[in-house]
Amino acid sequence: MASVYTNNNSEESINYEPRWYPPIGFFLFIKRELMEKIHYIEQIFVIKYFTAYSFSCQLCFFTLCRPHLGNQYVEDLRKYKMFVESISSILLYSILGYFVFKVRDIWRGSRRRTVAMTARSFINHLKAFCKIILEWAKAAILVLYLREEGLEFEQNLLYCLVTFTYFLCTENVFLKIFPEIIEALQIDKLDNLEHLYVPLFMNFLAIVAGFTIDFYSFIVKSASTSFILLSLYFMVYLRLKDVYYNYWEILLVERETYSSCQVASEKQIEDWDDICAICLNRMSKARITPCNHLFHPHCLKLCLRRSFNCPLCKYCILIKE
Numbered sequence: 001m002a003s004v005y006t007n008n009n010s011e012e013s014i015n016y017e018p019r020w021y022p023p024i025g026f027f028l029f030i031k032r033e034l035m036e037k038i039h040y041i042e043q044i045f046v047i048k049y050f051t052a053y054s055f056s057c058q059l060c061f062f063t064l065c066r067p068h069l070g071n072q073y074v075e076d077l078r079k080y081k082m083f084v085e086s087i088s089s090i091l092l093y094s095i096l097g098y099f100v101f102k103v104r105d106i107w108r109g110s111r112r113r114t115v116a117m118t119a120r121s122f123i124n125h126l127k128a129f130c131k132i133i134l135e136w137a138k139a140a141i142l143v144l145y146l147r148e149e150g151l152e153f154e155q156n157l158l159y160c161l162v163t164f165t166y167f168l169c170t171e172n173v174f175l176k177i178f179p180e181i182i183e184a185l186q187i188d189k190l191d192n193l194e195h196l197y198v199p200l201f202m203n204f205l206a207i208v209a210g211f212t213i214d215f216y217s218f219i220v221k222s223a224s225t226s227f228i229l230l231s232l233y234f235m236v237y238l239r240l241k242d243v244y245y246n247y248w249e250i251l252l253v254e255r256e257t258y259s260s261c262q263v264a265s266e267k268q269i270e271d272w273d274d275i276c277a278i279c280l281n282r283m284s285k286a287r288i289t290p291c292n293h294l295f296h297p298h299c300l301k302l303c304l305r306r307s308f309n310c311p312l313c314k315y316c317i318l319i320k321e
């Protein structure tokens with residue numbers, strides 16, 4: 001049998017091919033096409049509709065946590081009540097997320113501003129401040145409304161701690177803020193790739209937490225099998241794909257590109273005796289591109305995110321000799 005398939009004469013081997021081969025080939029082709037389409041739709045959902053994607057994960061996680069970490073035991077709770085409680089928890093956390101987002105916006109705006117505050121920018125600040133107060137008022141109304149409806153918002157500390165940590169790891173605004181905070185600490189080991197390492201770590205935490213609560217719910221049968229499978233899809237499968245395609249693959253390319261730009265010594269910076277061509281400021285720390293141009297590590301990283309060419313001479317940094 002084996003000799004038929006290892007025969008070098010291709011015409012002869014074709015004659016020996018079993019008749020059922022073409023339908024299987026066709027089936028595999030359809031399957032591949034279908035998988036590609038599904039993958040494409042999933043990527044659009046994860047990237048373009050990130051809010052819906054993170055909300056789905058959070059809703060699954062919060063609902064699965066409720067019977068184990070909440071104050072009341074599962075049998076006391078009706079299913080819809082668990083959903084409403086999960087949604088209201090997400091809403092309250094979201095208001096906090098919005099608050100952090102706005103504060104970050106104001107802080108960034110005030111850092112960027114070099115001229116004195118104008119009347120217009122003062123009005124913008126005032127508007128943002130009013131909006132934050134409005135969001136907190138919304139939260140208070142929501143809590144009061146839920147109380148009226150008989151849904152006391154009295155989660156225990158453990159539930160709040162676990163769900164809030166999960167929320168932090170999956171919400172868009174925190175996925176952007178935490179890398180910025182770590183970036184400010186200037187940890188050399190992270191090689192200016194905090195914007196990828198930190199979300200990778202946060203997603204890893206979310207996947208482990210999601211898998212653990214899913215598996216535990218399956219063992220103790222605290223949720224229906226279909227809901228557990230749906231949660232597994234959102235919290236583990238989709239998130240793993242998100243991590244792989246949107247962080248891990250980019251990290252590998254950026255690490256390779258960035259590693260070809262050596263850290264400049266003090267003498268090299270002195271010899272260069274020029275400002276960073278990207279931000280036009282003097283340099284105390286710098287990286288040298290293979291084309292011998294010096295830039296701030298942070299400025300270079302921002303440029304390499306958009307293009308793999310040297311910002312000054314357009315030499316392609318990614319290609320290695």
Ligand SMILES: [Zn+2]
Pocket residue numbers: 276277278279280281295296299
């Ligand atoms: Zn610079």
Ligand SMILES: [Zn+2]
Pocket residue numbers: 289291292293310311312313314315
């Ligand atoms: Zn160059």
